[in-house]
Amino acid sequence: AQRVTQPEKLLSVFKGAPVELKCNYSYSGSPELFWYVQYSRQRLQLLLRHISRESIKGFTADLNKGETSFHLKKPFAQEEDSAMYYCAPPRLGSNYKLTFGKGTLLTVNP
């Protein structure tokens, strides 16, 4: 079955420390993957998509086909990065729709 796994429900780091939020997928081929973020009291919103190879708010994510992973990384975490992060691959087919992982709650401590 096509699915994504976020193995960590909670992740706590100190400000300035590197952070990596893990996401593994079980798709074949080259899936398009996304990271969504939900800050406290805000809407769920797109953080970044791997296809654009962009860096948003210092975060990057590389698709590793060998490990079937799409981990989200940031070299120096900030307190404002504290949020819920969801890895989201599409359900394959002509109709584009996203399924979400269970999410990782990141807490960046001062």
Add this chain to the structure above:
Amino acid sequence: EAGVAQSPRYKIIEKRQSVAFWCNPISGHATLYWYQQILGQGPKLLIQFQNNGVVDDSQLPKDRFSAERLKGVDSTLKIQPAKLEDSAVYLCASSSTGVRTGELFFGEGSRLTVL
């Protein structure tokens, strides 16, 4: 640009009662989604519309949930009768078609508590 609007923001009902949620997507977005987010879990897709047609409702509990998007714009999601396990945040999202960006724009959600 106005975002996705949802109402009501909060609703408390007793089990076996009915409830309806409303969503107005971003203007021009042909695709509309309803997600259910139970506390501690990721959003789960309930139904997807393309204009006023249903694309995917495979995870919609059709014995109690129904949704419509009659004119291809606004949508309503109804639960009748509600069960305790329906307590969740119901998220509406929209996206434009023809662009495989995968970006969904979400509303603030409607939080349902079933007592």
